[in-house]
Amino acid sequence: MKAAVLKFGGSSFLHPDDFGRVARHLAERLAAGEDKIVAVVSAMSGTTDNLKSVMLGVNKQVRPSNLDAALATGEMLSACLLEAAVSRQEIPVMSLNGYSLGIRTNSDFGRASIESVDPGSIIAALQENDIVIATGGQAINQSGRLTFLGRNSSDLTAVVIASMLGERSCEIYSDVPGVYTADPYLVPGARLIPKIAYGTVARMSRYGAKVLHHRAVEYAEKHSVTIACKSLTSGGAVTGTIVTDHGNASSVTVARDTAVLSCGSPAESDKLRALLDQQDINAICTEDNHGAGICILSDVDFAIRLVTLTGNCSVSVGSRTAVTELNSSTLRVHLEDDYKRAISRAREIHEGMYPGTDGEPVAPRAAKQSSPHSSMLIRIYDAPENTQ
Incomplete structure (x- = not known):
């Protein structure tokens, strides 16, 4: 069945309106x-972090399967709210969550990997409705338990659904219209990249670029799904970048924490590095005034859990900001203790890549926002007990 697949990130939902x-x-x-639309939704911006904080406040040793089920409620709420908003338009609509999307994974809670897909439930829903809303970043394992595909993985859900339905493209909406040569919120001279290859943007994502999830891009390449990066503005949808099988650009990424x-x-x-490599986690060896170690640049939460499970008490975990310069011949990672210094270094590197662009803003400079409504659960959790 033919259907447009659109994904809306958390920045699309800062307010109920x-x-x-x-x-x-x-x-x-x-x-x-x-004809038909599948809309994949993320949790309202900031919700996932708040849910995680509440869960860890209840139990610092919460089971990963328990945490996955809790984090999934953020996307479920977004799906319910969007379904209500679409219903108000008098359009036939229904929402599906991870239990009924037809996506099955392994049991690596926290960052599960897709093992099989069945489009039957989505097709059935589309036959009865013009719009189907799907929760992003979640599926079930072979035992029927809810699993989380990883942080910012709603992109992956959208690409998987497009492939399931035989669509050759999907649209990813975020607060910026596409992929830039640097984070435009941090580097004023960042340039929009109109067309970029799967491998190039996946590499950028693995080193800190936030517009697309690296596993989504890799799945899209494997299944020949073109990704159109867009932004929803007051004047309509704006397309910024097309991710396809060709296109390259030098870039600099900033990965905080x-x-x-x-x-x-x-x-x-060496033993830990082998473990992380086996799980396809982007980690690099480091050696500076902090001594020898390993820097984990993607899937950080999942990686730390793996390391913790080894039970090795000699491993200590710190946090730094990684600035990475990427081009066809260079991959260089700079670790900074000070975040402001990291931003300055990123701007210097970018200016070297694209002389004369510094100070030419190409996107809104306001800081990325969390929804003020995403803290509702925290406020309830922290509220004093109601006494009569």
């Missing part, structure tokens, strides 16, 4: 001739 804005865009797409492991011995460092 934003669900109405997205619903109107979906209605406009149908009015313009779109990367995990740096200090090991008791070189042998222990």
Whole structure:
């Protein structure tokens, strides 16, 4: 069944009114001739961190399966809110969550890997409705337990659904219209990249670029799904970058709060590096005034859990900011203790790559926002007990 697949990130839902804005865009797409739409949604910006904080406040040793089920409620709430907003447009609509999307994974809770897909439930829903809303970043394992695909993995869900339905493209909406040569919120001279290859943007993502999830890009390449990066503005949708099989650009990425492991011995460092490589976690060896160690640049939460499970008490975990310069011939990672210094270094590197662009803003400079409504659960959790 033919259907447009659109994914809306957490930055699309800063306020409850934003669900109405997205619903109107979906209605406009149908009015313009779109037959069916699958809208994949993320949790409201900031919700996942708040949910995790609450869970760890209850139990610092919470089971990963328990945590996955809790984090998934953020996307479930977004799906319910968008379904309500679309219903107000008098459009036939229903939402599906990880239990009914037809995506099955292994049992690596925290960052599960997809093992099989079945489009039956989505196709059945589309036969009865013009719009189906899908929760991003979640699926079930072979035992039927809810699993989490990893942080910022709603992109992956969208690409998987597009492939399941036989679609050759999907649209990813975020607070910026595409992939830039640097984070435009941090580097004023960052340039929008109109077209970029899967491998290039996946590499950028693994080193800290936030626009697309690296596993989503890798899945898209494997299944020949073109990704259109877009932004929803007051004037409509704006397309910034097309991710396909060709296109390259030099870039600089900034990964804040990367995990740096200090090991008791070189042998222990080699052992941990092999473990992380086996799990396809992007980690590099480091050696500076902090001594020898390993820097984890992607899937940090999942990686730290793996390291913890080894039971090695000689490994200590620190946090630093990684600035990475990337081009066809260079991959150089700079670790900084001071975040402001890291941003300055990123700007210097970018200016060297693209002379004369510093100071030419190409995107809004306001800091990335969390939804003020995402803290609702925290406020309830912290509230004093109601006494009569």
